[in-house]
Amino acid sequence: MPEAPAPATAAPDADVIVVGAGPVGLMLACELAVAGTGVLVLERAADFDRRLRAPGITARSIQALDRRGVLDQLMKATAEAEPAYRTERDQDGRAPEMLPVRAGILEEVLYDHLSGLGGRVRRGLAVTGLSEATDGLVAVTATDGQGTGHTFRAAHVVGCDGGRSAVRKALGIGFPGGGPSVTGYQAVVTVEPEGALERTWRRTPRGIAAYAHGPSRIVSVEFDTPPVDRRSEVTLAEVEASLRRTSGVEVTLRDPVSLARFTGTCRLADRYRQGRVLLAGDAAHVHPPFGGQGLNLGLQDAVNLGWKLAATVRGDAPEGLLDSYESERRPVAARVLRNSEAATRLLHPGPDNTAPYELFFKELMTDPAVKRRLHDVYAMKDLVHPMGPEGSGPAGLLGRACPDLLLERPRRDGGGTVRLATLQQEGRAVLIHTAGQAALASQARAWDDRVAVLAAERVEPDIPTPLLVRPDGYVAWTPEAAPETTLLSALHRWFGEPRAGA
Secondary structure: OEEOOOOOOOOEEEEEEEEEOOOOHHHHHHHHOOOOOOOOEEEOOOOOOOOOOOEEEEEEHHHHHHHOOOHHHHHHHHHHHHHOOOOOOOOOOOOOOOOOOOOOHHHHHHHHHHHHHOEEEOOOEEEEEEEOOOOOOOEEEEEOOOOOOOEEEEEEEOOOOOOOHHHHHOOOOOOEOOOOOOEEEEEEEEEEEEOOOOOOOOEEEOOOOOOOOOEEEEEEEEEEEOOOOOOOOOHHHHHHHEEEEEEEOOOOEEEEEEEEEEEEEEEOOOOOOOOOOEOOOHHHOOOHHHHHHHHHHHHHHHHHHHHHHHHHHHHOOOHHHHHHHHHHHHHHHHHHHHHHHHHHHHHHHHHHHHHOOOOOOOHHHHOHHHHHHHHHHHHHOOOOOOOOOOOOOOOOOOOOOOOOOOEEEHHHOOOOEEHHHHHHOOOOOOEEEEEHHHHHHHHHHHHHHEEEEEEEOOOEEEOOEEEOOOOOOOEEEEOOOOOOOOOHHHHHHHHOOOOOOO
């Protein structure tokens, strides 16, 4: 970044400026705000993006929203907008593993939540550059719809501004990649005549045609196509012509609610951080939308980064904490890109692909174990972060997302059963222990400004305790899985020094 002098008396506009008010930017802003970090979101568009990008959100994203008390509002808003998308919690109050969403609703719910937390969003501002001020702050320049320039300053900036990220470009961070030549469309439309398209997805000699993911969602994918001007507006006629070619049916499309185009390109940023500026979501990685992975990948970037950046702003982050955002999340993105490209090539209608396609979809996918494994991969449920001693492999829950445990509270705390997710709305880490582990739990009280200590008579399902769970829901320590690591060393590793006077 170039250096730009700034008056020493100029106060920052926020602790963190987030560029982009899509789902990822708003999710990150909420995570920062719940941790007490002053956040300002800058967005080019005047309103929410109503184009459908993914059919829904999956387990890890759902759990993150549940931990912050946002999920019920999202479920309610989704059901009101589309009754066919109604979902329910199970008998113990746990969240579903899949939640269909209509375009724009997630953003609206997150925006309302952010506003309640004191976060701010300014729309109609296109970011044009970044510079590092002499006082150590980052200056963000932007232009409004009248061509007037504005400058905003913060200690940190995060680019959540999509695949053509102005933040990434201003930093000069490479965005290499490639992939199959694909032109695809997702649309929410009315299809006529009714019943002309079967509610399923099909691989045809001309591509992929799908009409199976909701009342009116269609997908059409063509391969080995000439390049399309990606900056041009997507038209209803363009989508209709593609669907006619891929399906072989002379359908008519009308009443467009959402029209979106995608390609087969897979790109991954060379790095996620440069000094005080970071990238998240599509600004850091892009790929085809098969499996709906992109939205969930970006939301989980935000959840991983939020608490680490908030700790950095507060000044209590241990050394290397902010760098762990890239070391944990970039390999996940690389894996998603690999899976997306593999799916794209497998779906190619060419005759050379027919044998592997039929083996995979018509034989392997009939095995429940294979289907479950693929679901876990696409939902990123099998993710394990390296949290044990260097060189150690996965063990127990260590490094994995903690289940939404049912905790039977002691009588002195009011008794009753409570879900872990309902106890994490303040954005802190939690240490769960039972009666015989109270002495061990007392060690964590020196971090009680960052770690909540939760006593339980019993934990269901039968999960060994104690458990140290990070604010993003991942298990950072358990003596069963990490016998060579103490609770104190784990607290120092993830949460820095104990509070003063403890």
